[in-house]
Amino acid sequence: xxxxxWRSRDRFxxxxxRYLTDQLTKIQIVNEINKVTRLAPYQLKSFVNSSxxxxxxxxxxxxxxxxxxxxxxxxxxxxxxxxxxxxxxxMEKQVMGELVRILKLSRISSVPLQLLQTVSIMIQNLRxxxxxxxxxxxxxxxxxxxxxxxxxxxELLSYYISFLRAISGKLNKNTISLLVKTCDDEIVSFPLYVxxxxxxxxxxxxxRTAVRTVTLNVYHVGDDAVNRYITSAPHADYFSNLISxxxxxxxxxxxxxSDTLTNPGPDSTSTIIAxxxxxxDNLYYFSDIVSAGIPDIGTLITxxxxxxxxxxxxxxxxxxxxxxxxxxxxVTSLYLLCCILRILKIKDLANTIAAALFYPLEAFTQSSWGxxxxxxxxDGFTSKTEVSENDNLNSYDPRCSMVNAPYIPSxxxxxxxxxxxxxxxxxxxxxxxxxxxxxxxxxxxxxxLGSLGLLATLLQTKELDESMxxxxxxxxxxxxxKKLLLEALVGEASGEEQxxxxxxxLARDGIGSELEYYHEKIKEHYGVSSQATDVGTSPxxxxxxxxxxxxxxxxxxxxxxxxxxxxxxxxxxxxxxxESEFNSNHLELLKVSYNSCASALxxxxxxxxxxxxxxxxxxxxxxCKRENFQTVAMESSSPRKEWxxxxxxxxxxxxxxxxxxxxxxxxxxxxxxxxKVFVLQHQLQIFALGKPLPEQPPIHLPGDLPVNHxxxxxxxxxxxxxxxxxxxxxxxxxxxxxxERGKERHFWFLxxxxxxxxxxxxxxxxxxxxxxxxxxxxxxxxxxxPKIDDKHPKWLHVRIRPSSLPFLDPAKxxxxxxxxxxxxxxxxxxxAFRDEESCKSALLMIVEEMGLQSDEVHRxxxxxxxxxxxxxxxSSSVCDPDDSSSFRTHPNSL
Numbered sequence: 001x002x003x004x005x006w007r008s009r010d011r012f013x014x015x016x017x018r019y020l021t022d023q024l025t026k027i028q029i030v031n032e033i034n035k036v037t038r039l040a041p042y043q044l045k046s047f048v049n050s051s052x053x054x055x056x057x058x059x060x061x062x063x064x065x066x067x068x069x070x071x072x073x074x075x076x077x078x079x080x081x082x083x084x085x086x087x088x089x090x091m092e093k094q095v096m097g098e099l100v101r102i103l104k105l106s107r108i109s110s111v112p113l114q115l116l117q118t119v120s121i122m123i124q125n126l127r128x129x130x131x132x133x134x135x136x137x138x139x140x141x142x143x144x145x146x147x148x149x150x151x152x153x154x155e156l157l158s159y160y161i162s163f164l165r166a167i168s169g170k171l172n173k174n175t176i177s178l179l180v181k182t183c184d185d186e187i188v189s190f191p192l193y194v195x196x197x198x199x200x201x202x203x204x205x206x207x208r209t210a211v212r213t214v215t216l217n218v219y220h221v222g223d224d225a226v227n228r229y230i231t232s233a234p235h236a237d238y239f240s241n242l243i244s245x246x247x248x249x250x251x252x253x254x255x256x257x258s259d260t261l262t263n264p265g266p267d268s269t270s271t272i273i274a275x276x277x278x279x280x281d282n283l284y285y286f287s288d289i290v291s292a293g294i295p296d297i298g299t300l301i302t303x304x305x306x307x308x309x310x311x312x313x314x315x316x317x318x319x320x321x322x323x324x325x326x327x328x329x330x331v332t333s334l335y336l337l338c339c340i341l342r343i344l345k346i347k348d349l350a351n352t353i354a355a356a357l358f359y360p361l362e363a364f365t366q367s368s369w370g371x372x373x374x375x376x377x378x379d380g381f382t383s384k385t386e387v388s389e390n391d392n393l394n395s396y397d398p399r400c401s402m403v404n405a406p407y408i409p410s411x412x413x414x415x416x417x418x419x420x421x422x423x424x425x426x427x428x429x430x431x432x433x434x435x436x437x438x439x440x441x442x443x444x445x446x447x448x449l450g451s452l453g454l455l456a457t458l459l460q461t462k463e464l465d466e467s468m469x470x471x472x473x474x475x476x477x478x479x480x481x482k483k484l485l486l487e488a489l490v491g492e493a494s495g496e497e498q499x500x501x502x503x504x505x506l507a508r509d510g511i512g513s514e515l516e517y518y519h520e521k522i523k524e525h526y527g528v529s530s531q532a533t534d535v536g537t538s539p540x541x542x543x544x545x546x547x548x549x550x551x552x553x554x555x556x557x558x559x560x561x562x563x564x565x566x567x568x569x570x571x572x573x574x575x576x577x578x579e580s581e582f583n584s585n586h587l588e589l590l591k592v593s594y595n596s597c598a599s600a601l602x603x604x605x606x607x608x609x610x611x612x613x614x615x616x617x618x619x620x621x622x623x624c625k626r627e628n629f630q631t632v633a634m635e636s637s638s639p640r641k642e643w644x645x646x647x648x649x650x651x652x653x654x655x656x657x658x659x660x661x662x663x664x665x666x667x668x669x670x671x672x673x674x675x676k677v678f679v680l681q682h683q684l685q686i687f688a689l690g691k692p693l694p695e696q697p698p699i700h701l702p703g704d705l706p707v708n709h710x711x712x713x714x715x716x717x718x719x720x721x722x723x724x725x726x727x728x729x730x731x732x733x734x735x736x737x738x739x740e741r742g743k744e745r746h747f748w749f750l751x752x753x754x755x756x757x758x759x760x761x762x763x764x765x766x767x768x769x770x771x772x773x774x775x776x777x778x779x780x781x782x783x784x785x786p787k788i789d790d791k792h793p794k795w796l797h798v799r800i801r802p803s804s805l806p807f808l809d810p811a812k813x814x815x816x817x818x819x820x821x822x823x824x825x826x827x828x829x830x831x832a833f834r835d836e837e838s839c840k841s842a843l844l845m846i847v848e849e850m851g852l853q854s855d856e857v858h859r860x861x862x863x864x865x866x867x868x869x870x871x872x873x874x875s876s877s878v879c880d881p882d883d884s885s886s887f888r889t890h891p892n893s894l
Contacts, residue, residue, distance in 0.1 A: 014085055017075045020068050021093045030065050030106040065102060066114045073118040077125040087131050096140040103144070109153050116159040119144065120166040132170050136178035141167065145191045154204075161210040164196050168217035176221050180229075187229040193218050197238050201245050205278075212285050219292035227294045236300065239289070243304040246282050250309065253279055254332040257647050261331075261446070272647050279336070283343040290346060302349040305340065306526060310353065315364040318435050330439070331646050334450035338457040338643050347463040354458060354468040355518035355532075357433040363530030431533045433472060433542075437549040440567070445560050446646055448553065452566045453643035455546075459573055467514040473542030476573050477581075544581070546574065551586045554684060555593040561676035562645075568628035568680050572687075582688050590688060591867075594681040598865050601678050605857040606850075608667040608783030611757050612805055614699065614860050616675050621697045624679045664783050664801035664826050672805070685867060699864045702755050703856065710849065711754045721752065721759050721778040729763065729773050733842045735796075735831040737762070748773050749831060751781060751846040753853040756860065758782060760798060760829075760846070779803070779829070781853060786846045793836045796843060800827035 072095070079086020090096075103115055119135075126132055135141065145164065151157045167179070181189035196214040199207050218226065229235065253275050260268040290298045317333040341350055356364075430438065439451040458464060459474050469475035522528045553559065553567045575581055582590075604613055679697075686693055705712055714727045721727070732748035739745070747762040758781030763773030779800045789795035833839040 011071075012075065012078050014079075014083065014089065017072070017079070017086055017089055020072055020075070021089070021095055021098070023064075024068060024095070024098045024102065025093070027065065027102060027105065030062055030102070030108060030111055062106075062108050062111055065106070065111055069099070069102075069111075069114045069118040073121040076122050080126050080128055080131060084128075087126075087128065087134075091134055096135065096138065100140055100143055103147065109150065109156060112147075112149060113153075113156050113159050116144070116156075116163045120159070120163045123166040123170060126170075132175060133178065136167075136170075136175055142179060142191045145195050157199075157207065161196075161199065161207050164192060164214050165210045165217075167192055168196075168214040171217050171221050173221060173223050176218075176223055176226060180226070182225070185225070187225050190226065190229055193226075193230060194235070197235075200238065200242070209281075212288075216285075216288050216292070219289060219294055219297075222293070231294065231296055231300075239297065239300050240304050240308070242282075242286070243301070243308050246286075247309045247313065249279065249282065250313070250332075250336055253336075254329040257332045258329055260647075269648050273644070276644050276647065280339060280343065283339055287343050287345060290344070298346055299348070301344075302346055302352070303526075305344070305349060306352060310337070310340070311356070311364050311526065311528070315356065315432060316361065318432060319361045319365065331446050331450040334454050335643060335647055338453050341457050341461050341464075345463055347465075350461050350463040351465055351468055351514065351518050352522065354464055354472060355515055356522055356528075357436070357472065358431050358515075358519070358532040359522070359528065359530055360429055360431055360533055361435065363528050429533070434533075434545075437545060440549040441552040441556075445558075445563055448559055449563045449566060449643075449646040452563070452570055453646060456566070456570055456573075457643070459570070465514040468518075470539040471515050471542065473539060473544075473546040474570075474574060475539070475543075477575055543574075544583075547571070547581060547586070551582075551589055554681065555589050557596075561673050561680070564677060564680055565624065565628055568624070568684070571684075572628050575687075587688055590681070590684055594678075594685055594867065597674070597678045597681050598867075600674055601861070602858070602865065604671050604674060605861065606854045607671060608664045608785075608801060609671045609805065610854055610857050611780065611782045613671065613675070613857055614756055616672060616805070617679065617697060617699075617861075617864075620672075620675050620679045621683075622695070624676070624683055625693050625695070628680070628683070664799070665806065667783070668805050682864070697864050700860045700862065703859065705754065710750075711752050714750065714752060716752060716754065720754070720757065721761050721775050723775050723778065725775055726766070726772055727761075727763065727775060729765065729771055731845060732763065732773070733833060733838050733845070735762075735833050735838075735842070737829060737831055747776065749842055751842075751849040753781060753849040753856075756853060756857050758849055758853040760784060760800075779827075781846070781849055784846065784850075786843050788839055788843060789830075792832075794833050794839050796831045796833065796839050798829045798831070798846070800829055 075086060076090055079090075099115055099119065103112055106112065123132070123135060126135065145167075149156055149160055151160070171179075179190065179192050180187045193215070196211050200211050200215075202208055202211070218230070230238075256275055257272065260272055286301055290301060314333040314337055318330055337353065341353065344350075436451045436454060439447040443451065455472075455474055458472065459469065459476065466475055466479060469479075519532050522532075550567050550571045554564060556564075601613075604610065607613075609616075682697070683693055710731060713730050716727055727750075729748050729750070732750045734746065735749045736744050736746055746764075748765055750761040750763065752759050752761060760779045760781055761775055762777040763775050765773045779798075780803055783801045784798040787797045789797060831839075831842065833842060
């Protein structure tokens with residue numbers, strides 16, 4: 001074997017490199033057989049007197065060539081860092097030419113594969129600029145780039161794409177000139193770029209990602225001639241086809257979301273998140289392209305996005321048509337609009353989207369988008385054109401234009417599976433802005449969340465002109481005051497007048513100039529024939545419309561607390577200072593809603609989770625204040641979560657799955673939901689009155705226990721009834737219970753409450769102290785629902801719920817609110833007493849202690865539920881965040 005001759009040499013020596021290059025020059029044929037198959041005839045005579053290694057090899061096995069190529073890559077990389085003579089020898093022997101010659105000789109796939117890897121490794125690791133110049137010169141690199149490799153071999157394609165990426169990583173204004181051909185100072189050929197974008201829409205994600213890296217490396221070189229080349233026909237069509245590809249991806253994404261919301265499965269969330277990552281990766285790629293600063297690219301991408309995706313697809317998708325069934329995925333469209341505004345930092349795109357929200361829906365369903373640069377044929381999203389089976393973006397031809405891009409008809413487009421019962425949103429006379437507000441006031445939970453998400457994203461888009469925000473009615477009050485103050489400081493009387501006016505607005509002196517400019521652009525440049533609606537309406541009126549919608553949202557009972565909190569965040573951004581923009585109707589609506597919520601909270605004081613009510617309320621108060629009503633660093637504030645949640649299957653309450661309605665888990669989820677809504681409503685009341693929010697809710701501190709209280713007479717301390725501790729049996733009632741079949745045990749039963757906490761206790765009597773016992777089992781008192789058996793009056797049934805709220809325990813639930821364990825169910829004790837009187841005595845003891853526990857919860861909450869007292873209460877009368885931690889119930893144990 002040839003490899004046996006290499007072991008005697010130093011692996012990283014110049015002699016080894018000389019030997020390898022010498023052997024490469026002698027190769028004439030590469031075959032599958034790993035041995036010498038023929039020698040030169042004139043050398044047969046000298047075989048006896050000469051070394052075997054001096055013979056000219058005509059035909060060698062593939063393994064020899066592969067090993068030689070691999071070793072050359074190692075030696076050149078080593079020499080570049082340690083000894084320049086290595087690369088000097090490489091150039092002197094014109095090894096790149098020899099590599100090209102070997103490629104021509106070989107028809108074995110493994111040799112081209114190794115050759116591409118060898119060249120890639122050398123390019124990636126060479127640090128010398130001189131060495132890179134040599135590698136890119138003499139057209140050897142362009143020959144390899146344009147060589148007809150058999151890309152049916154997926155591994156070969158992977159190495160080829162890595163090879164292109166390695167070259168692009170070394171591009172700068174000097175090296176890029178070695179890879180292009182010019183005529184009259186204009187580039188006429190650029191194989192690296194052209195061959196790379198051939199695979200831009202390959203079905204393999206890794207290939208597409210590598211192509212994007214190559215193109216971005218080209219764009220960021222900043223060479224004017226190259227920029228002119230890639231923005232000229234037909235190469236500029238690459239950008240249009242990218243957006244056409246993104247359109248198709250968006251429609252597939254919508255179908256996935258619609259199917260998931262209709263029939264969620266165990267992997268629905270992970271599937272949606274993976275699809276979201278792909279969508280956002282594509283948008284970040286567009287953002288990176290724009291950031292390269294190539295002239296006209298931003299305009300081209302803006303126009304393509306508007307004409308190919310936003311105007312004909314996303315905007316019409318907000319419309320509700322026929323049979324109360326949505327024409328398209330409202331939430332998917334709203335989410336995509338949020339992503340585009342958040343990721344694509346293009347001022348014209350953001351402002352055009354905002355200005356288009358003043359147009360009615362019919363403006364985008366009736367426009368003919370085929371008139372704009374041949375981007376799309378037919379009549380937009382509502383086209384009935386069938387999709388050709390040959391339309392496939394994966395087989396990308398750089399000569400294709402957008403008119404040949406696949407068109408997806410409405411029958412396979414955005415289609416929502418759920419119905420909408422409101423008709424206010426379906427009117428074609430409503431502007432898109434009014435449709436968003438209609439969804440806020442009358443849409444379902446997901447539609448409300450999507451609309452709030454888009455409004456919040458618009459509010460946070462820095463590229464958006466403030467006049468646009470003011471026109472939409474969502475310009476934050478602090479920005480209004482800042483601009484008016486600046487006008488006053490520079491001596492503009494109108495600014496000073498507006499600043500101190502109770503009805504200040506930015507409607508005067510050309511505030512609509514930006515808005516008018518983009519309306520004109522939408523009409524002239526994009527061919528939207530309809531007129532924008534409510535353009536003449538005062539921004540102050542639109543602002544009140546937004547506030548009206550948010551107030552209406554807060555009064556809705558069919559919207560989740562999480563979504564209501566998002567509305568609270570948006571309101572706080574608009575009104576960070578005072579109550580001046582709430583009118584009497586707003587205040588009345590909020591008060592009625594608050595009173596209704598407060599009544600429901602009072603019922604919870606006697607509910608299954610009354611012992612946790614104060615603790616949960618204090619915790620949610622802090623969260624709501626921090627996330628919705630925090631006044632610090634408002635300029636950098638952002639929503640409390642990603643808007644991706646609007647796409648995910650909604651978390652089902654236990655009542656919506658296989659858990660009975662009377663379960664404590666259903667009650668716990670409802671209690672948490674009610675507390676969150678109540679906290680928001682209460683903080684809105686304080687905010688509407690222009691008063692500061694306390695750090696903690698205004699509730700009473702824990703009170704002292706009476707001397708004759710059962711907990712004191714039993715000797716129970718503040719730590720609660722832990723298993724193994726001793727207590728006085730006092731009022732305890734003897735009973736029997738079987739925790740295992742056939743194993744009945746005797747205990748003494750007690751019901752004890754301490755403040756807002758309470759327990760059911762089973763203790764074993766001490767043999768030497770018959771008036772005392774040792775606690776063996778403790779369970780929560782609240783929600784035990786005691787009941788004497790109808791057929792056996794000596795039996796008492798009690799429900800045993802968990803000792804803590806399971807859905808608040810991160811150890812038991814994952815990030816999506818799904819239990820990591822099996823479905824949770826309540827336990828049950830059946831206590832057998834010696835006579836009916838003892839059974840009734842135990843029942844009365846439970847009822848008495850539950851009453852004391854509920855009374856204490858009512859006492860603690862009283863100042864909070866009285867709105868006049870709550871809004872005037874001092875900060876000293878607030879809850880201690882740890883006040884109930886000492887009385888947490890303990891897990892049942894024997």
